[in-house]
C-alpha cells in the first residue's frame with residue numbers, strides 16, 4: 332500500500348455550479364436532524380497502485396459512478412471516520428482533534444488493506460471542505476459532521492486488495508444523534524450477537540462492523556432500547572462497546588472505568604473524556620468489566636453513573652440496561668452529575684467557550 336504524500340498537497344476548490352440557495356440552506360440548518368442533510372461539496376482523492384494518491388479536489392457533491400464489479404460492493408473493502416466542525420463564539424470554525432481521526436483512519440486502512448492517506452492530507456482535505464462549505468456550519472448546539480471514507484473502486488471480482496480506491500469527505504450539518512433522549516438512553520445487552528472478536532476488525536472503523544451490528548440494533552429496538560451493548564465474542568461476558576459508542580462507568584469510589592482497547596474502537600471522545608477525568612475528581616481506569624459487575628454495581632450503588640461517548644453521540648447518559656436476564660436501572664434512572672459535568676466541559680472546549688489549554692482545537 333502506498334503512503335506517498337499527495338504530490339501537490341492541496342485540495343483545490345472547484346465550486347459547484349448549483350449551490351443550494353441561501354434561504355433553502357438556512358431552512359435546512361434550522362433543524363438538520365442527524366445524517367440526512369448534506370452540503371454542496373465533497374473533498375476527494377483517487378488512488379491507484381501505479382500512481383498513488385492523485386486527482387485531489389473539493390468539488391460538487393454528486394452521485395458516484397461505480398462499476399457493478401467495484402470491490403467495495405462485493406467485499407466491503409471500506410473504512411470511514413467521523414469528526415465535527417464547530418462554530419466558535421467569534422464566528423470562526425474549529426475542528427476537534429482531527430489528528431486523532433487521521434491516525435485512526437490510517438490504522439483502519441492498514442487493517443482493511445486499503446491505501447493509507449497521509450495524516451496531513453487527511454486534515455487538509457477536511458479543512459478544505461469545511462472552508463468551501465463554511466456557510467453550512469450551524470450555530471451551536473448543532474455542528475457540521477464530517478464523514479471521510481475510502482472505498483475500493485476497482486472492478487475486479489477476485490478476492491485481493493483492490494488496486495484502485497477513492498477517498499471522499501462528505502459533510503452533514505447535524506443535531507443530536509439521540510434527539511429527544513437527553514434524559515438518557517437504554518441499552519439492550521446482546522448476549523448472543525457479537526460485534527468483534529480478537530484478531531478481527533473491531534478496532535478498525537469499517538462499514539462491515541456497523542453492518543454486522545444492525546441485527547443486534549434491531550433486536551434492541553424490539554426490546555424498546557435505543558441501542559445495543561455488545562459483549563465479548565468468546566464468553567459473552569465482558570463489556571465491549573455500544574453499536575456506535577464507547578461505554579464508561581463512574582464508581583462510588585471515584586473511578587471512571589471503561590473496557591480496554593483491543594476489540595473496540597479507540598474513540599476520540601472516549602480518549603478525551605479519560606483525559607478530562609482527573610479535573611472532575613475521577614481516576615481513569617481501563618480494565619475489563621463483566622456484565623455481572625455491571626448488574627451488581629448498579630444494584631448495590633457501587634456504580635453510580637454510566638454514559639456512552641462518540642463523535643455523533645457526544646456524551647449520552649445511559650440510565651438503564653435491559654437483557655434476557657432482566658432490567659437494571661443506573662442510579663436513580665436520571666443522568667448523573669459527573670456525566671453532565673463532563674458533557675458540559677467537552678462542549679465548552681469544542682465550541683470554543685473556554686481556553687484551549689490542551690491544543691485540541693484546530694482553527695479552519
Ligand code: COI
Pocket residue numbers: 412413414541575641642643644
Ligand atoms: C461517530 O460517532 O462518528 C460514528 O461514527 C457513529 C456513527 C456510526 C453514527
